[in-house]
Amino acid sequence: MTRGRTNRIRIADVAEAAGVSKTSVSFAFNNPDRLADDTAIRIRDIAQRLGYRPDPVARMLSQGRTGAIGILTPQPLSVVFSNPFFGALCEGVGLAADESGFGVYLISPLHGSLARAVGRASVDGFVAIGLAGDHPEIEQVRQSGLPIVFVDSAAGPDDASIDVDDRAGALAAAEHLVGLGHREFLVLAMEPAMRLEHPDPEGVIGQRLAGYRQGLAAAGIQLPNDRIVSGPSTVAGGSEAFRRAWGEGLRPTAVLAMSDAIAFGVLRAADDLGINVPGALSVVGFDDVDMAAFVNPPLTTIHQPVRRKGEEAVRLLLSVIELRATGSEHRHLHTHLVSRASTGPVPRATREVNGADTVTV
Amino acid sequence: MTRGRTNRIRIADVAEAAGVSKTSVSFAFNNPDRLADDTAIRIRDIAQRLGYRPDPVARMLSQGRTGAIGILTPQPLSVVFSNPFFGALCEGVGLAADESGFGVYLISPLHGSLARAVGRASVDGFVAIGLAGDHPEIEQVRQSGLPIVFVDSAAGPDDASIDVDDRAGALAAAEHLVGLGHREFLVLAMEPAMRLEHPDPEGVIGQRLAGYRQGLAAAGIQLPNDRIVSGPSTVAGGSEAFRRAWGEGLRPTAVLAMSDAIAFGVLRAADDLGINVPGALSVVGFDDVDMAAFVNPPLTTIHQPVRRKGEEAVRLLLSVIELRATGSEHRHLHTHLVSRASTGPVPRATREVNGADTVTV
DNA sequence: AGCGTGCACTAAACCGGTTTGCTAAATCGG
DNA sequence: CCGATTTAGCAAACCGGTTTAGTGCACGCT
Numbered sequence: 165m166t167r168g169r170t171n172r173i174r175i176a177d178v179a180e181a182a183g184v185s186k187t188s189v190s191f192a193f194n195n196p197d198r199l200a201d202d203t204a205i206r207i208r209d210i211a212q213r214l215g216y217r218p219d220p221v222a223r224m225l226s227q228g229r230t231g232a233i234g235i236l237t238p239q240p241l242s243v244v245f246s247n248p249f250f251g252a253l254c255e256g257v258g259l260a261a262d263e264s265g266f267g268v269y270l271i272s273p274l275h276g277s278l279a280r281a282v283g284r285a286s287v288d289g290f291v292a293i294g295l296a297g298d299h300p301e302i303e304q305v306r307q308s309g310l311p312i313v314f315v316d317s318a319a320g321p322d323d324a325s326i327d328v329d330d331r332a333g334a335l336a337a338a339e340h341l342v343g344l345g346h347r348e349f350l351v352l353a354m355e356p357a358m359r360l361e362h363p364d365p366e367g368v369i370g371q372r373l374a375g376y377r378q379g380l381a382a383a384g385i386q387l388p389n390d391r392i393v394s395g396p397s398t399v400a401g402g403s404e405a406f407r408r409a410w411g412e413g414l415r416p417t418a419v420l421a422m423s424d425a426i427a428f429g430v431l432r433a434a435d436d437l438g439i440n441v442p443g444a445l446s447v448v449g450f451d452d453v454d455m456a457a458f459v460n461p462p463l464t465t466i467h468q469p470v471r472r473k474g475e476e477a478v479r480l481l482l483s484v485i486e487l488r489a490t491g492s493e494h495r496h497l498h499t500h501l502v503s504r505a506s507t508g509p510v511p512r513a514t515r516e517v518n519g520a521d522t523v524t525v
Numbered sequence: 526m527t528r529g530r531t532n533r534i535r536i537a538d539v540a541e542a543a544g545v546s547k548t549s550v551s552f553a554f555n556n557p558d559r560l561a562d563d564t565a566i567r568i569r570d571i572a573q574r575l576g577y578r579p580d581p582v583a584r585m586l587s588q589g590r591t592g593a594i595g596i597l598t599p600q601p602l603s604v605v606f607s608n609p610f611f612g613a614l615c616e617g618v619g620l621a622a623d624e625s626g627f628g629v630y631l632i633s634p635l636h637g638s639l640a641r642a643v644g645r646a647s648v649d650g651f652v653a654i655g656l657a658g659d660h661p662e663i664e665q666v667r668q669s670g671l672p673i674v675f676v677d678s679a680a681g682p683d684d685a686s687i688d689v690d691d692r693a694g695a696l697a698a699a700e701h702l703v704g705l706g707h708r709e710f711l712v713l714a715m716e717p718a719m720r721l722e723h724p725d726p727e728g729v730i731g732q733r734l735a736g737y738r739q740g741l742a743a744a745g746i747q748l749p750n751d752r753i754v755s756g757p758s759t760v761a762g763g764s765e766a767f768r769r770a771w772g773e774g775l776r777p778t779a780v781l782a783m784s785d786a787i788a789f790g791v792l793r794a795a796d797d798l799g800i801n802v803p804g805a806l807s808v809v810g811f812d813d814v815d816m817a818a819f820v821n822p823p824l825t826t827i828h829q830p831v832r833r834k835g836e837e838a839v840r841l842l843l844s845v846i847e848l849r850a851t852g853s854e855h856r857h858l859h860t861h862l863v864s865r866a867s868t869g870p871v872p873r874a875t876r877e878v879n880g881a882d883t884v885t886v
Numbered sequence: 887a888g889c890g891t892g893c894a895c896t897a898a899a900c901c902g903g904t905t906t907g908c909t910a911a912a913t914c915g916g
Numbered sequence: 917c918c919g920a921t922t923t924a925g926c927a928a929a930c931c932g933g934t935t936t937a938g939t940g941c942a943c944g945c946t
Contacts, residue, residue, distance in 0.1 A: 172670060174932060190934060193891045200894060220647045221591065222932035224582045225901050231645060232630070241629060245612045246815070258602020259634070267646060268602060268631045269593070272619070275626060278793020284592060285628060286581045286647065307576060309533060357773060399815055428819055454607070454760055458789055460821035536903060546926045551904060561924060583902035586931050 173216040177401075182210045193218070224286060231268035233251035233481060234303065236312075238295055239396075241272045247425045248453040249470060250293075253315070256474020261298035264482055289485045291477045292317055292475065296367040311484040312490055313477045318366035324484060324491040330371035333466040333499035334420070337448045338379025338466070340501055341418045345510035346446060347385055350416035351376055352405050352426045354397035354525050366381040369422065372450065376420050391416070395426070402429020410437060417445060417510050424449040424456050427463055431506070442508030453500055462504035469497050530743030534577040543571045555577070555803025585647060593628035595648035596671075597666065599656055600757075603634045607759040608786045609738065609814040611654075612657045614676070617835025618652065625843055635671060636699020640665035650846045652838045653678055657728040670758060672845040672852055679727035685845060685852040689836045691732035692739075694827040695781075698809045701825070701862055702779045706871035707807060708746055711777035712737055713766050713787045717760035733811065735783050752777070756787070771798060778806060778871050785810040785817050788824055792867070803869030813863050823865035830858050 179186045184207060191198045192207035199207075224230045235257060238303070239242045244250050254268075261268050270358050271290070274281035278301045282290070289311040295302050296318060306312065312323060319325040341349070353369055364370050391414070395405035402425060409416075421427035427449030431441060439445050441461055449456060452467035476495055484491035540547045545568060552559045553568035560568075585591045596618060598605045605611050609662055615629075622629050632651070633644035639662040643651070650672040656663050657679060667673065673684060682687040702710070714730055725731050738748050741751040752775070756766035763786060770777075771794070782788035788810030792802060800806050810817060810826035835858055845852030 172932095175934095176932080185892080186933080187896055187935080188894090191895085194934080203894080217644050217669070219583045219586075219932055220645050221582060223579075223934080224647065225903085225932080226584050226934040228901070230582065230647075231779060240623050242623065244621055245616040248609070248612070248816075251606045251609070251612045255603045257604040258631075262601050262603065262635075264633055267635075268644070270619075270629045270631065272623065274623075274628075281628070284581050285576050286585065286591075370874055383879065421720070426817075427687075432819060455609075455789075455816055455819075458760075458793060458816075459819045460823070462821070489900090524858045535901095547903080548905085548926060548928095549924090555904075559924075564924080566896095569926085571922070578901055583931090584904080586902080587904040860918085 172219070173214050175216070175218065178207070178214055178216045180213045181214060183475040184209050221286075224368045230267075230286045230288050231265070232269050232287045233261060233478065233485075234271045234282075234285045236276060236278065236290045236292040237293065238281070238293075238299060239272065241270060242395055243398060244270075244272065245387060246400070247426065248363060248455055249397070249423060249451050252451075252453055252470040253293065253474040255463075256471035256476075257478050258474075259471075259474045260478035264478075266478075266482065279300070282308050289313075289481045290499070291315060291474075291481055292296065296369070311481060313481040313484070313491070315473055315477045316368045318364055318368070318370075321494075322492050324493050326473055326480065326495045326497070327368075328468045328473070328497045328499050330368050330499070331375040333450065333501075334372040334375025335379045336375075336499070336501040337420055337450070337466050338376045339382070340503065341420070341448060341507065342383045342385070343444060344446065344507060345348045346418035346420075347383075347510070348416045348418065349376075349380065349385070349387060349391060350406075350409055350414055350419050351387065351392040352419060352421045352430065353392060353394035354401075354422050354426060355394035362452050362465050371382050372422050372505065390414075396425045397425050399425050399432065402426030403433040404429070406430045406433040407437070418507075419445065420446045421447060424451040424453045424463060424465055427465065427506070428455070428459055431459055431461075431463070442505055444511050445508075446507040448507055450492045456502075457504065461506050464504045464507040465502055466499050467502045468499045473497060476514075527533055529608060533580070534575050536577070536579065539568070539572045539575055539577045542575060543568050545547045546588045558789050561728065564882065581745045582647075584744075588759070591628075591647045591649050592626070593630050594622060594839065595630045595632045595643075595646045597632050597639065597643070597651045597652045597653040597656065599639060599660060599662075600633065602631060604757055604759060605633065607737075608784070609816055610758070610784060610786065610812050613812075613814055613831040614654065614835040617837075618833035618834075618839050620834075621836045621839035621843070625839075627843065636781040638662070643669050650674075652676060652835075653843055657725045657730075674842040674845070674852075676834055676838050677729045677730070679725055679731075682855075683853050685841050685854050687841065687856045687858070688729075689829045689834070689858045689860050691729050691860070692736040692863075694829065695733040695736025696740045697860070697862040698781055698811070698827050699737045700743070701864065701868065702781070702807060702809060703740060703744040703746070705779075705807065705868060707779035708744075708871070709754060709777045709779065710737075710741065710746070710748060711767075711770055711775055711780050712748065712753040713763060713782045714755035715762075715783050716754060716755035716789060721769075733783050751775075756786045758786050758871065760786050760790045760793065763787030764794040765790070767791045767794040767843075768798070779868075780806065782790060782808060782810050785812040785814045785824060785826055788826065788867075789816070789820055792820055792822075792824070802867055807871075809868060817863075818865065822867050825865045825868040826863055827860050828863045829860045834858060 175189050178189045192204045196204040266272035269287050271281050271285050282305050292314050314325040392408050393405050395401035430447050436440050451464050452465045456463040456465050457462045536547050536550050540550045546701045553565045557565040632642050632646050655677045674687040754766050754770050756762035793809050795802050808826045812825045813828035817826050
């Protein structure tokens with residue numbers, strides 16, 4: 165025998181068995197009108213009997229389309245999935261993709277390089293998630309030549325994009341806490357390879373930070389850099405980051421977490437450290453993931469339409485793919501505060517102690 | 526112009542620009558040893574300058590491999606992602622796939638047909654999740670000829686598979702509740718197109734049901750069919766199923782939920798209905814997803830190594846793919862009860878009322 | 887009979903790479 | 917200095933489909 169390989173049935177085998185040309189077999193499946201009815205049926209019959217299934221790869225090559233879209237994430241899949249935000253987004257992506265019969269390919273850095281992974285991926289377009297504008301690989305991704313929709317990504321004006329008013333959301337979070345009397349804050353940022361010193365001001369993190377700062381500044385509160393710590397956007401990451409800050413002696417009465425996952429981690433850490441929430445510590449998240457209503461205590465957070473973001477991203481991408489539109493549409497969705505039980509008035513003791521330092525009323 | 530198409534740089538363009546053959550260009554990337562060093566460098570240089578990136582589809586076709594694995598789920602992506610169990614599993618899958626440089630393709634029913642989706646997918650193998658043995662399409666999937674590892678799927682002895690001792694886990698859950706004095710139970714099953722009358726006894730649902738029954742039977746308790754209700758394995762599904770049962774007049778003191786997602790839903794519904802957990806109702810989940818420790822109250826549940834299941838499934842699959850092994854290995858992982866705060870002794874009032882019926886001590 | 891039309895089907899080109907044999911020149915051993 | 921081996925590079929086949937551009941034939945019309 166020539167070589168093992170797969171003894172898969174090829175289109176030529178069917179053609180031979182049916183005594184027709186390859187073309188006819190192809191037509192029997194994809195263009196039956198060009199064949200006599202009984203011929204088409206006979207061919208399909210024989211194909212079926214032989215167990216013929218067209219090779220999807222060969223099909224892609226000749227048709228020039230893959231029928232799949234790629235979800236681009238700057239973090240490895242293992243961390244991406246430990247963030248419920250991503251799950252929710254994928255719900256939306258899945259919904260829209262299913263609808264139009266497109267497959268979903270997950271693309272994360274391959275051996276540390278997103279560009280390499282992008283090059284390997286056989287898709288018709290990408291939905292890029294959280295690719296900061298200063299991410300060094302954003303340009304390489306763009307060079308793939310395939311259509312891209314940027315979600316939460318600080319894309320250029322020529323790119324299609326979907327995002328939310330992160331800044332307004334963060335502002336609402338800060339105002340909420342300030343309104344409860346808090347003056348000692350800790351911000352927990354998510355850190356996908358992001359130098360906190362100079363976050364891209366257009367990026368999600370930069371925008372949220374700006375919102376927080378604006379809200380605090382309105383009450384005359386500064387936010388020094390040592391009150392901002394960061395870690396991966398996971399429960400473990402949030403828990404660890406809070407513990408670290410606490411260990412270093414920081415004693416905030418309120419935590420502004422940039423994601424619900426991080427906020428969940430804070431709740432866990434606080435519980436372990438014997439800190440009562442919201443009695444001694446208030447926590448506000450961001451995202452309003454399903455679980456936010458179920459944790460203990462239920463999390464006050466900034467709601468954003470995560471699922472819809474996923475859906476719209478895919479719909480936008482598909483319209484670009486199918487209509488070959490140039491696609492530079494921008495969609496901007498809204499956020500709002502959802503007040504639950506993880507926030508409360510600033511604790512008495514702390515108010516007195518800190519009050520002496522900062523307030524003179 | 527002939528036709529728009531993509532004006533992508535092809536290997537032939539590079540060859541022409543460099544004044545060499547296509548073969549040499551290919552070698553410059555994939556087999557540089559067969560070229561003089563400076564030639565290889567020069568070619569790569571020109572390719573780079575031209576922005577050449579090999580078409581992954583063409584590459585797949587000629588190499589006969591895709592560098593990707595498919596995750597097969599019997600439900601649409603949108604519901605799959607609303608189940609935290611799946612997220613955790615994907616963490617493991619992502620970890621192992623990243624490690625070996627494989628991509629991950631999500632495959633869910635296309636226009637209702639899993640077989641169709643499988644046919645369209647260009648992957649080197651599948652990890653099938655929760656495909657019940659009596660699922661009509663399991664056979665069609667197998668006919669793809671590609672290697673498959675079945676997770677939680679009641680596969681045949683010739684298939685590679687990974688699962689956990691669902692029955693023992695369920696037994697432990699039932700024993701725990703019986704030990705607390707409960708006698709009025711409600712079982713909430715997950716329902717991916719599963720007729721509860723005759724669940725595949727080898728399937729996950731069948732096994733867990735058997736475990737529950739065994740544990741109850743040991744205490745002389747029957748589990749009539751009307752005490753088993755089912756719904757999708759999501760928070761919403763669990764919430765709705767419990768509400769329905771409650772609305773129909775069922776008044777269990779203990780709920781056995783077949784997944785944590787369902788259990789979360791029960792907690793929500795109970796809270797809405799003013800039922801105190803664990804004071805008036807005990808709830809046991811299954812999976813021990815990360816969130817289980819965070820909900821209110823923290824969920825008593827059966828722990829299973831979900832992440833590891835994902836990892837091992839991929840490793841097993843890759844070994845079959847790469848070594849062309851016949852792969853009929855079975856791995857059986859273990860479960861154990863994690864006791865948290867959602868379970869407690871049977872409530873007094875109920876104990877008296879029901880005690881009259883069933884107990885004579 | 888002569889011509890146009892439509893039908894049923896096919897040969898060959900094509901998609902964009904990789905791989906196999908082969909040739910010509912350079913290098914080596916003795 | 918000559919035959920043997922190695923090196924560098926190429927043409928063509930191949931992967932498995934789809935699509936283009938015909939071909940041959942039967943039929944209808946005048």
